[in-house]
Amino acid sequence: MLDVDITGRVGAMELQAAFKSSGGVTSLFGQSGAGKTSLTNMIAGLLTPLRGRISVNGTTLFDAGKGINLSVQKRRVGHVFQDARLFPHLSVKANLTYARWAGRRPGTRDMDEVVDLLGLGNLLERMPGTLSGGEKQRVAIGRALLSDPRLLIMDEPLANLDQARRNDILPYLDRLCVEAGIPILYVSHSIEEVARLSNTLVILSEGTTPAFGPVADMLARTDLGKATGRHEAGGLLEGKVARINPDWGLTDVDIGGAVLQIPDMAAEVGDAVRLRIRARDVALALYPPEGLSIRNAFEATISSISSETGPYAEILCSVQGQTLRARITRASVADLDLYPGRNVTVLIKSVAIDRRQRTQMHGEGAKVPL
Numbered sequence: 001m002l003d004v005d006i007t008g009r010v011g012a013m014e015l016q017a018a019f020k021s022s023g024g025v026t027s028l029f030g031q032s033g034a035g036k037t038s039l040t041n042m043i044a045g046l047l048t049p050l051r052g053r054i055s056v057n058g059t060t061l062f063d064a065g066k067g068i069n070l071s072v073q074k075r076r077v078g079h080v081f082q083d084a085r086l087f088p089h090l091s092v093k094a095n096l097t098y099a100r101w102a103g104r105r106p107g108t109r110d111m112d113e114v115v116d117l118l119g120l121g122n123l124l125e126r127m128p129g130t131l132s133g134g135e136k137q138r139v140a141i142g143r144a145l146l147s148d149p150r151l152l153i154m155d156e157p158l159a160n161l162d163q164a165r166r167n168d169i170l171p172y173l174d175r176l177c178v179e180a181g182i183p184i185l186y187v188s189h190s191i192e193e194v195a196r197l198s199n200t201l202v203i204l205s206e207g208t209t210p211a212f213g214p215v216a217d218m219l220a221r222t223d224l225g226k227a228t229g230r231h232e233a234g235g236l237l238e239g240k241v242a243r244i245n246p247d248w249g250l251t252d253v254d255i256g257g258a259v260l261q262i263p264d265m266a267a268e269v270g271d272a273v274r275l276r277i278r279a280r281d282v283a284l285a286l287y288p289p290e291g292l293s294i295r296n297a298f299e300a301t302i303s304s305i306s307s308e309t310g311p312y313a314e315i316l317c318s319v320q321g322q323t324l325r326a327r328i329t330r331a332s333v334a335d336l337d338l339y340p341g342r343n344v345t346v347l348i349k350s351v352a353i354d355r356r357q358r359t360q361m362h363g364e365g366a367k368v369p370l
């Protein structure tokens with residue numbers, strides 16, 4: 001449980017942040033300059049808020065009213081930065097051992113477990129200078145975990161990596177987020193990462209936190225377009241793998257009665273999965289279409305239509321009790337006479353759901369890469 005309610009100042013910016021999260025992965029999402037790093041620095045004890053309180057799993061790290069302000073060491077917050085910041089003169093193993101020594105206490109996490117979790121086994125004798133960016137970040141995460149933190153902050157750990165390296169490390173992050181057993185605060189301005197990894201999403205915009213809540217609910221909010229970015233907006237659908245069609249390279253996912261076909265998913269029948277469907281990849285029709293290449297067509301009910309000006313409308317549809325987001329032109333809304341409560345058919349191109357948009361989950365809230 002992470003409970004933050006603080007006011008602070010960084011340069012000219014006033015930071016006013018208040019959110020609660022019940023554990024797992026909490027993502028702090030906002031554009032550049034929104035105050036993400038400043039807020040994490042206040043949680044870690046590197047900056048001091050003017051007012052308020054911060055607690056993790058019932059332990060108060062900061063409470064201005066009660067005069068509590070734990071030192072960085074006593075807060076036990078593991079911090080992974082954009083650049084890995086490894087000790088360059090120490091091997092990977094020595095970097096990990098050092099962290100273990102620095103944070104040593106009874107119950108410290110097992111080194112082998114961390115090495116296995118992050119796939120570091122064949123890197124242990126290497127020097128940081130010989131590692132790729134993604135490998136360095138995995139070592140940095142391992143080092144932070146071995147310091148036995150009560151909270152792990154990851155501040156845009158993929159920001160300095162190219163897309164190929166990001167794709168390499170994301171599966172490890174997926175596993176980490178499931179298995180770490182400690183709350184994680186994940187800072188990002190990538191909606192894809194946030195949708196894939198988080199349980200709770202906190203929006204940070206111009207130094208304030210206008211909204212926070214379960215990630216699926218937050219991604220369905222059309223009033224947060226400015227903060228979450230319109231182009232990449234989308235909703236989450238959760239379901240179970242129902243069938244694998246190797247001949248066509250397609251996987252059927254049951255989303256509560258309806259079947260969604262997506263390309264080639266390395267999953268087993270029965271696996272739980274989370275899919276992010278971008279609003280711009282969803283079309284609406286008044287009737288089930290015929291003679292169309294789009295394979296996914298579902299009955300849905302419109303729950304809301306955004307009333308903004310401009311060429312596009314954001315439409316939320318209820319599909320088998322889950323919320324899907326569609327972006328179509330306002331002209332189409334008028335032509336089709338769409339309104340909340342109207343039944344429609346939603347159309348999703350299978351190819352729109354690429355690898356980066358999907359996660360396999362094991363158990364409640366647990367996520368493993370595909």
Ligand SMILES: Nc1ncnc2c1ncn2[C@@H]1O[C@H](COP(=O)(O)OP(=O)(O)OP(=O)(O)O)[C@@H](O)[C@H]1O
Pocket residue numbers: 010011012013030031032033034035036037038039189
């Ligand atoms: N030491 C400082 N002195 C003055 N202003 C600062 C300082 N650190 C940050 N700021 C300002 O505070 C604001 C928030 O910065 P912060 O680094 O927290 O944002 P961010 O959301 O992490 O951005 P990014 O995604 O670009 O890292 C920015 O306007 C920044 O210029």
